[in-house]
Amino acid sequence: MPNEQIPTWTRTPGTHGSLTPLKGSKYKLIDGHLHVVNFIQETPGGENLLDHMDRANIGKAVIFGMPVSKMWTSYDREGPDYYLASDSPCYYYAYTDVIVAEMVRSLPADRQERLYPLICGFNPTDGYALRHIERLFAQYPDIWSGIGEVLLRHDDLTAFTFGENARANHRALWPVYQFAAEHDLPVLLHQNITSVTKNDHPVYLWELEEAVAEFPRTRIVFAHCGMSRRVNVPFYYQMVDRLLAQYPNLYVDYSWIIYDVVICPDGKPSPDWVALTEKYSKRICLGSDLVARFERMGPELQRYDVFLDQLSETARANLCWNTAEKLYGDNKGKVKARPALSVPEWKMPVP
């Protein structure tokens, strides 16, 4: 969730100012990670979104609401507009999915096709989480393309959120992953790889791996490769490389601060990440991770150009479009149970 750490949100002395970034990437792409509702459940709306997508050369977008809502408590004189704007807590807000669904449904059919909405408004520690997802699919059967962004390990936000700490291997998510497997739905997860003061090793990575390993038929998308504000570890690309090699059902998105911190630090693409991206481009999406600030889509996605320029045409096409289109687009409005895995009948071998 971009904040002042992103270069496009700050001013860099010595950098020549230009209006060019407002026009977005020179490559037409799918924004694979976009919150269309903010932390107080407000949205500028579908027309505003599509208007800014057009202005920023964005063909399609994977969109979702915000599963938690920031409280305006009695001690907040000003209403907080971001989860870090005050010490007030956050709570799960299921209606966010209805806001997204109604926003999409209010658009003409040809414009709806440019949006791939996901369901996110459930408590990932609630054994009834799947009931919410089933209700939403029943209520808006032609809308959804998947599940996410499920907010799990999320440093300050975890601390601010009422209830048990959400995590990728929480047993309440097992039925959700199973449902996703049975309906061929991708599940986008925000799971920090570590805690804020444990920057020497990824203390929460095993939680993700347990879920990914337990549900090999579920396509899990690891949002911004598990990086978050103040959350980093050594050997990052080796770790992502290993994960992608080990788990064929795992996908990642490059969004938010992972790009500026390790993929393209100081605006210079890392050769290691270029090589990794070439290797796994069919499992990598690009996204802005903006929170309902659509006017910033152009600069946010234009900053990827210097990295995209380094890729082969095939890898670039995968990152910009093909991976997200296949991952999310194939499901839109077609959610139905797929045939169960055919398991050969068990017979005890006769000695």
Place this chain on the structure above:
Amino acid sequence: MSRYPITIDQETVQIGSASELAVALDVLQGQYDRVVLTQLQPHLARIIPQANHLLTVMKSLSADDQVFLIQALQGNLAGIMQDASHLRDLLATLAEEKVETTLLQTLGSDGLRSLILNAEELAEVLEWVYGQTDELALELLGLDYVRNLSREATDLSAILHSLDSGLQAKLVDQLGWEFCLGLIRDGRDLAYLLWALPASVSERLLKHYNPVQLARLIGNSRDWKYLYQRLEPEEADFITHLLGL
């Protein structure tokens, strides 16, 4: 949404909202802020129709350009601010006295009076300005307006709380002792005012009462305790001596 063009280095984009303007200023790295504002000047009131929009753009500007923007909005400013809470929030984010001064002067007496409708709102606005800017706000509102806002001792106490001690004494003098004493109906009212005032001004206030008047005003042991717990040591000594306790 109506959009208006800006052109920098032969490149043109259309700007229709405060958030679009803010991101344009960001990608221009602050090198063309005044140029952009000047190009959009005739349309700024339409691009920035509400207080939160103004806040969004102000955050992207240097102090000099904040002054320019405020002056460019001129007569629209009070309408943009909508109410005193938005004025308070904007003042809270401004770090340069000249910007705060320009904001108040541009709003003017009529603009400030249209926003600040009670003593609590005035106190919250004064909380975010200091020294001469406090004085400017009070001057623009006018003493009669401040008297109208001060309907009870708690009102005047709230306003005084937001001022430095020098200006507290000056305001009390300007409002007049007769007016200030008229707000004190019991021991609690007296407590509210003594609590807000520095000891030197508190003593001047107490000298308007003889021991009998003061004892009648306080009236009972519960209010005396309430009052005494809120006094500074010098005030406590003075009032105890005055009452012969």
